[in-house]
Amino acid sequence: MSGKTTKDEPWEGFTKAILESISDGVFTVNREWMITSFNRAAEQITGISRDQALGRPCWEVLRSSMCQSQCALGYTLESGKPVIGKACYIIDSQGGRIPISVSTAMLRNSRGELVGGAETFRDLSEVERLRLELKGGLSTGNLVSHSPAMQKVLQIIPAVAASSSTVLILGETGTGKELAAKTIHSLGSKKDAPFVPVNCGALPDTLLESELFGYKAGAFTGAERDRPGRFAQAGNGTLFLDEIGEVSQALQIRLLRVLQEKAYDPLGSSRPEKTNARIITATNRDLEEMVRQKLFRQDLYYRINIVRIELPPLRHRKEDIPHLAQHFVDRFNRLQRKEVQGLTPEAVSLCMAYDWPGNIRELENIIERAFVLCSRGKIGIEHLPAELTLKDTEIPADFQTAKHILEARSIEKALEQTGNNKTRAARLLGMHKSTLHRKLKKLNIHTP
Structure with a gap:
């Protein structure tokens, strides 16, 4: 190393050595969003080599959950304000989802001219596992x-x-x-x-x-x-x-x-x-x-x-239903470029009360169907198919009455599965214990 560095080239000299030694992924883009640098940690986290990344648009390489509508680096370049520690995930070279935290900054040359942006990202897989x-x-x-x-x-x-x-x-x-x-x-x-x-x-x-x-x-x-x-x-x-x-x-x-x-x-x-x-x-x-x-x-x-x-079968592992449903929501958001936030507590309750003869594949298909009817906000009872609600002959004309019947059924089933333990039943239903108590009173459900 000669010791000579060029201020307009951040990957030269000591700066490059430092960026190569840290455990956080770092990449930079020019004004056209093409990746101009990609450090060793970025290669390890994404599974994508530097040669594959350089010269490509950053969204093609990172495939982040923020790329389509909430790009942290785009926000920084437009507002001039850095983003610190924003949580999201990227898709690695094997198609796996990796949780990361992102920080961004503007990149200027020695004359103070904006030439692009820099983003650092930290692998949170171990943190997610512990969580x-x-x-x-x-x-x-x-x-x-x-x-x-x-x-x-x-x-x-x-x-x-x-x-x-x-x-x-x-x-x-x-x-x-x-x-x-x-x-x-x-x-x-x-x-x-x-x-x-x-x-x-x-x-x-x-x-x-x-x-x-x-x-x-x-x-x-x-x-x-x-x-x-x-x-x-x-x-x-x-x-x-x-x-x-x-x-x-x-x-x-x-x-x-x-x-x-x-x-x-x-x-x-x-x-x-x-x-x-x-x-x-x-x-x-x-x-x-x-x-x-x-x-x-x-x-x-x-x-x-x-x-x-x-x-x-899924009916014997119902604790996983809310997490699997959210996983499929996240997946279809990426595939269909939508912003569905998840399921309402009532929809989760219906899912918990259903026996899922088709298991996880059936749950995935039902979430995909719900995406046809719901493009934003949360998936509610009205977006779920009849097999999760009532048989056609049992559906009351009044929607509110039907909703109360469905809620009562799902609550009774959760209480039965937990031996009338209200704390565990509330957790199964995806609601707070105090919410469950209010619904028990409202729906006139008596427990031992």
Whole structure:
């Protein structure tokens, strides 16, 4: 280092050394919002290299929740006032959401001319994790839960991820089996290798076989060149076989051989190929009963059932409903560029009273539907579908009467679930205890 610095180039000399050494992400933009500098911490937090970031608009790189309408750096450049410690989140290179705090400043040259702006951002992931734990929540990878039933699952996932054993994930449709599989993959030693999912129930046997094992040119009419299958695509990574219970017994024999010998035969090939992929399977069916009925091979069942994880249905983890609903609200706000603030207490109460036969996927679909009817403010009862409210034959003509019936049902169900503990019931319903007491009196609900 020569010691010579240029005031118009903030990345020169000692300034650059200091910015490279700090743990906060720092980037600068010019007047056209193109990134002109991107420090080492910014690379680590976002997962985006400096070469990928430089010369691109900052909103393409950071993908912040503030980019569309509440840009902190835009506010600073327009008003001349800095922003200090504003909370938001960004989307990293893997599509994950990272909570950060942002501070901004104007960037001037040696002549005092405004040449752009500077933004620093601090990764709050650890702070968010501790906050969830203090609130009774637990986070493992992309899985977060406040439910005791789900937390037992989250506690064992790191140990499962550290092993190389085959995993069987059980759960009803829509409980998040693929997300659990992705979490196991992302926490394991194969995290930098591919994660390849296959829905075994979506394809007939002949297509599924070629999809899994691939084929050689000339194996059948139309096979003009070699095509690698999903085992080859997974390489040293993870192959996730969803709906394994839908696989025919003929194909079960071939899968058993792969698990036993770590080898498979592409269609039309006379030479086996090796695989080092970790196998994770999942199903919503009762495989033990299928084995008893001789619909599923017992030897294959033992092979895939080395480690078993059972995901509870949403009706058994209702503590997570308000947090999952807000997660989907945040997601659809980003996708649809809306500013929906969340759900009203009455809407949350309805969600808590519903049994969710479609589980998390059904909740996601209902929030997406609500976004069609609600573009700002909060999602209320009027934005929710009939299955969450009353059967058509039970809906009173007076909306206020219907609302009171719905509130009473949800409150009674929350009290039943908590053994008439009003503090816990209020927490389940997403309201203050004093609000619950007022509603009990107003709705004439008597408790022991």
